[in-house]
Amino acid sequence: xxxxxxxxxxxxxxxxxxxxxxAVFIAEQKLPATSMLFTVLKKGATYALVAVSMNLLNGFTxxxxxxxxxFMLVGAxxxxxxxxxxxxxxxxxxxxxxxxxxxxxxxVLAMIMAGLAAAFFAFLIGLPVLRLKSxxxxxxxxxxAEIVRAIFQWNNLGPLTNGSNMLRLFPNFNDFNLRxxxxxxxxxxxxxxxxxxxxxxxxxxxxxxxxxxxRAFKAIRDDEVAAEAMGINLAHxxxxxxxxxxxxxxxxxxxxxxxxxxVQAKSFTTAMTYEILxxxxxxxxxxxxxxxxxxxxxxxxxxxxxxFLDEKQMIGDFEVPFLRNGFRLVVFSVIIMIVVLFFxxxxxxxxxxxxxxxxxxxxxxxxxx
Amino acid sequence: xxxxxxxxxxxxxxxxxxxAINDLSMRIDEGEIVALIGPNGAGKTTAFNCITGVYEPxxxxxxxxxxxxxxAHPTGKMKRMYAGNDPEKFKGMHVQMTPDKITHMGIAxxxxxxxxxxxxxxxxxxxxxxxxxxxxxxxSATFHLNDKEENRNREKAMELLDIVGLADVAEEKATSLxxxxxxxxEIARALATEPTLLLxxxxxxxxxxxxxxxxxxxxxQIKNDFNLTVFVIExxxxxxxxxxxxxxxxxxxxQIAEGTPEEIQNNQAVIDAYLGxxxx
Ligand SMILES: Nc1ncnc2c1ncn2[C@@H]1O[C@H](COP(=O)(O)OP(=O)(O)OP(=O)(O)O)[C@@H](O)[C@H]1O
Ligand SMILES: [Mg+2]
Numbered sequence: 155x156x157x158x159x160x161x162x163x164x165x166x167x168x169x170x171x172x173x174x175x176x177a178v179f180i181a182e183q184k185l186p187a188t189s190m191l192f193t194v195l196k197k198g199a200t201y202a203l204v205a206v207s208m209n210l211l212n213g214f215t216x217x218x219x220x221x222x223x224x225f226m227l228v229g230a231x232x233x234x235x236x237x238x239x240x241x242x243x244x245x246x247x248x249x250x251x252x253x254x255x256x257x258x259x260x261x262v263l264a265m266i267m268a269g270l271a272a273a274f275f276a277f278l279i280g281l282p283v284l285r286l287k288s289x290x291x292x293x294x295x296x297x298x299a300e301i302v303r304a305i306f307q308w309n310n311l312g313p314l315t316n317g318s319n320m321l322r323l324f325p326n327f328n329d330f331n332l333r334x335x336x337x338x339x340x341x342x343x344x345x346x347x348x349x350x351x352x353x354x355x356x357x358x359x360x361x362x363x364x365x366x367x368x369r370a371f372k373a374i375r376d377d378e379v380a381a382e383a384m385g386i387n388l389a390h391x392x393x394x395x396x397x398x399x400x401x402x403x404x405x406x407x408x409x410x411x412x413x414x415x416x417v418q419a420k421s422f423t424t425a426m427t428y429e430i431l432x433x434x435x436x437x438x439x440x441x442x443x444x445x446x447x448x449x450x451x452x453x454x455x456x457x458x459x460x461x462f463l464d465e466k467q468m469i470g471d472f473e474v475p476f477l478r479n480g481f482r483l484v485v486f487s488v489i490i491m492i493v494v495l496f497f498x499x500x501x502x503x504x505x506x507x508x509x510x511x512x513x514x515x516x517x518x519x520x521x522x523x
Numbered sequence: 524x525x526x527x528x529x530x531x532x533x534x535x536x537x538x539x540x541x542x543a544i545n546d547l548s549m550r551i552d553e554g555e556i557v558a559l560i561g562p563n564g565a566g567k568t569t570a571f572n573c574i575t576g577v578y579e580p581x582x583x584x585x586x587x588x589x590x591x592x593x594x595a596h597p598t599g600k601m602k603r604m605y606a607g608n609d610p611e612k613f614k615g616m617h618v619q620m621t622p623d624k625i626t627h628m629g630i631a632x633x634x635x636x637x638x639x640x641x642x643x644x645x646x647x648x649x650x651x652x653x654x655x656x657x658x659x660x661x662x663s664a665t666f667h668l669n670d671k672e673e674n675r676n677r678e679k680a681m682e683l684l685d686i687v688g689l690a691d692v693a694e695e696k697a698t699s700l701x702x703x704x705x706x707x708x709e710i711a712r713a714l715a716t717e718p719t720l721l722l723x724x725x726x727x728x729x730x731x732x733x734x735x736x737x738x739x740x741x742x743x744q745i746k747n748d749f750n751l752t753v754f755v756i757e758x759x760x761x762x763x764x765x766x767x768x769x770x771x772x773x774x775x776x777x778q779i780a781e782g783t784p785e786e787i788q789n790n791q792a793v794i795d796a797y798l799g800x801x802x803x
Contacts, residue, residue, distance in 0.1 A: 358665065365664035366654050366673065373640050373651045380638035383575060385626035385655025385716050394661055440642075504642065 163508040170507065171353070178349055182342040190458045195345050196327055197457065198450035199352040200409040205433040205445040206356050207402035212431075213440040213504075214363055215395040216375030221279070221295025222430050224302050225400045227422035228275055229268035229407025231306060234321035234417045235314060236264045242323045247316055254313040261325050265351070265408045272404025273397040275302075284392045291396075299424060306419035320418040327412050348409055355402050360442055362398065371395050436493050437500050444502030460485060526553040527589065528720055528752045529574065529630075534583035535607030536569050536776075537597075543569040544580075545776040546608045551720075556746060556753040558767040560760075562796060566776040567756045568635055571722050575632050576622040582607050584616060587720070592625055594618040627655055631718035633709040635725045635756070639697040645708050646693040649680040652715025683711040686745070702729040707741075714749060721745075723755040727762055735759050739766045764788065772796070 178195060185191065204222060211219050236259045238246055247253035259267070275298070283294045305311065307318040315321075327348055332341040362368055370391050373381040382388055411417045433452050437444030463482040467474045493500070529551040536544040544566040551557045559567050572578040573593065574585055581601055584594040594616040597605040620628075631652075640648050653676040659669035667673070684690045687707040692700060697708060706726055713721060723742070727735045739762045746753050757763050763770060764784040772780040772793050779792045787793055 361667065362661070362665045365667065366650075366657060366659065366669070366676070367661050367664050369643075369647060369651050370654050372642060373654075376640040376642055377638050379577065379622075380634065380640065381651075382622040383577075383626060383632055383634075383638075384652050384712065385623045386651075387621070387623045398661075 163510070167508045175346065175349060175353075179346050182345050187339075187342065187344070192345050194450065194454045194458055196348050196413050198453040199345075199348040200406055200413050201430065201433060201453055202446045202449035203352040203355050203409065204403055204406035205430050205437065205449050206359055206442050207399045207406060208430050209434050209437075209439065209442065209445045210359055210363070210371075210402075211395055211399040212434060213445075214368065214375060215371040215392065217284075217392055217396065218289055218292045219295045219396065219399070220292050220424070220427050220431070221276075221299050221400070222403050223422040223424060223426040224295065224299030225272040225276065225403035226407030226410060226426070227299070227302055227306060227419060228272045229404030230411040230417045230422070231315060231321065231407075231419070232268040232271045232404070233264045233408035233411050234324045236267060237261060237324040238321065239323070246321060246323055247313070249319065250312045250316065253316065265405050268408040269401040269404040272407065273401040276397045276400030277393070280393045280396045284396060285389050296424065296427075299422070299427065303419050303422055315419070318418075318420070320416045321411075322416040324411065326415040328415075348413070351405070351409060355405055356442065356446065359398075359402065363442070367391070367394070432490055435500055436490075438502035438504060439500065440504035441500070441502035441506055443505075443507040444500055448501055455489075456482075456486065525555075527551075528553050528555075528587070529754065530586040530589075531570070531574070532584045532586070533607075533609055533612060534570070534573055534585065535581050535605075536566070536573055536578060537581040537601065537604065537606065540604060540606075542606050543776050544573065544773075545606075547583075547773065547776070547778055549771055549778070549781070551752060551754055553752055554746075554750075555768045556742065556755065556766050558763045558770045559754065559756045559773065560758070560763055560770060561773040561779075565773045567773065568724055569776075570773075571632060571724055571756065574625075574722065575630060576620050576625045579619050581605065582610060582613060584613055584618075587625070587628060587630060590628075591616070591618045592620050592628065623655065626716055626718075629717070629719040630722065631713035631716045631720070632722035633706070633713055633724055633726060635728065637702075637705050637709060639705060639708060639712075641696075641698045643697060644694050645689055645697050645700065646680055646684060648697045648708060649683050649711045649715050650676060652712045653679060655716055680715060683714055684708075686714075686748075687711040687741075703731075703734050706730070707738075710745070714745065718749075718751065720752045720754065723753065723757075725756055725758060727757055727759045735762055738762065742766055 182192065204226060208219070208222050211217055235255055238258065240256060240258060243256070244252040279294055279298055283290050306315045309317045311317065327344040330343040330347040331339045332343065334340050363371070370381070370386050373384065373386060374388060374391060378388060429452070433448045434445055436452065437446070437448030460482045463485055464480065527550055531547055531549045534544055534547045535542065547570065559570065561567055569578065573580045576593065580593055580595050582596050582605070585592050594613055596613040596616070597610050602610070640651060643651070657669075657672065659672060663669050681690065681693065684693050687710055689704060689708055689711065692704065697705065700708065706729070710723070710726065726742070727738050730738060742753060742755070743766055745751060767784055769781065769783060770787045771778060772787060772790075774796045779796060780787055780790045782790065
């Protein structure tokens with residue numbers, strides 16, 4: 155007897171993914187480009203990648219890091235610095251004589267560099283910190299995020315980072331649209347491309363999680379002492395998980411730069427890390443699908459569906475009470491508290507889309523015996 | 524004379540002022556089943572933890588196949604608190620291997636307070652035990668270029684489950700299994716690391732008499748099938764007397780007797796230590 159999983163749930167998952175991508179593509183051609191839907195989809199795809207990368211570490215390896223915003227910042231800057239067209243650099247780096255870097259690299263390469271830069275910082279942090287038994291990583295990464303935010307705004311680094319001024323004019327999602335000679339868009343791809351980038355990265359993370367290394371990560375999460383007794387080198391595997399997680403956070407940072415069209419260090423706050431942590435918790439710690447679904451829900455709520463809470467609303471002559479600027483955040487906090495108190499396992503628990511229905515599968519197998 | 528597998532020299536393990544092991548020396552030769560017995564709190568589990576690198580001994584040395592895997596002597600604050608013998612003997616030697624390295628060298632163990640990977644199935648628990656002998660790196664594993672090795676490991680894990688009689692519960696969550704099965708699963712997981720020395724910490728705890736008898740036969744069988752040397756901590760005297768070639772008895776961290784089962788059964792110090800206080 156050999157333990158082999160049925161292929162069917164995976165086929166269903168692939169079909170679902172294909173349908174979603176097709177729907178995104180068609181919607182983009184048919185609906186006005188200014189629709190709120192696309193804002194949500196682009197930012198949602200970006201956050202989905204960052205949330206999954208955080209889940210790889212916090213959910214699957216069981217090490218708690220709070221550095222996501224810091225690694226995204228590094229990624230966003232590396233992407234921006236190396237992709238601003240040379241002829242536009244004088245304009246962007248107006249206070250720094252056009253800046254230091256006087257070449258550009260292709261977008262895909264810049265995204266990989268963004269990831270590598272983030273992973274490199276993770277490696278440096280992990281070297282001393284991950285050797286310690288206790289959980290100092292949360293504090294170290296939180297500190298790291300604060301420090302890079304300050305350093306990237308430092309005037310002396312201006313020729314590289316543009317100091318406290320923003321980086322802009324680098325290729326963004328809209329540049330992926332195909333245009334005719336007059337500059338009119340013929341095929342819209344500005345939402346599909348972030349979906350593809352994010353999808354490929356998340357697919358890689360899922361492959362990793364399902365490999366023997368992923369099993370080792372989960373073993374460490376479940377019981378460090380037992381994992382070590384099974385011959386798993388804790389420091390090495392934690393370092394791996396940390397660097398890989400940070401790599402994808404860096405790529406996510408590059409995507410965020412493309413989404414925002416500008417990059418400014420001061421916007422990568424600790425609050426951003428907490429947002430992502432919330433997405434992970436709401437989606438289910440240890441579930442990739444959960445993180446993805448909850449990213450889109452979270453972004454849709456914060457950018458779109460709950461916007462009305464911040465504006466005065468009239469029903470006839472009646473002014474609905476409480477609705478004013480800032481009320482959205484109150485409602486948000488209440489939702490979060492409800493989730494944390496009563497739905498601690500989140501939307502998906504630690505299940506994946508392709509695990510659903512495996513209960514039925516098991517029964518089938520029993521019946522077959 | 525057969526080859527030496529494990530040797531402890533003057534091991535003392537002190538937690539602050541508490542001396543858990545006091546100047547313990549022992550040797551285990553190839554192919555032996557050796558038992559370590561003693562009353563509760565005698566320091567048996569602590570001895571295992573010193574051998575497997577979980578604890579760094581305060582003083583003494585551990586050899587595995589004549590290679591030092593741990594060596595230490597009291598330093599710093601411990602110098603003043605040290606209550607054992609020979610604080611100078613191991614000066615100039617300092618070796619502390621991490622548990623994973625020691626497992627790599629061929630020592631595998633089970634835990635007294637079962638430590639299975641709780642989110643994983645029985646099958647996955649055993650499969651994790653194969654990870655340390657991998658030839659894949661993180662890239663080849665992610666891109667599933669190591670399918671051959673992966674399939675071999677899966678087959679091996681399934682075989683091991685079959686050997687411990689758990690093939691029918693392979694897909695169950697490990698922690699949902701009854702106690703006795705969890706203990707056998709821990710043995711399968713340990714065997715997956717391809718050990719030459721197997722340390723079992725109270726493998727019969729929580730088992731009924733019938734299961735205990737079967738376990739005794741099972742330990743002898745895997746010893747032969749996998750060419751193992753076995754070091755076992757156990758309170759069930761029938762089991763210990765039935766399978767052991769030799770027995771070490773410790774009390775308050777100190778060795779009080781060593782010998783064959785017959786010698787131990789007739790040893791006055793052992794009878795005194797267990798008198799009226801027979802655990803079972
Ligand atoms: N990490 C530790 N810190 C402090 N004291 C410890 C530690 N580990 C063990 N001890 C002490 O060492 C002594 C021996 O404990 P140990 O667990 O080795 O006993 P044991 O012989 O395995 O007993 P049992 O039969 O109950 O399993 C005990 O007094 C225990 O309190
Ligand atoms: Mg014990």
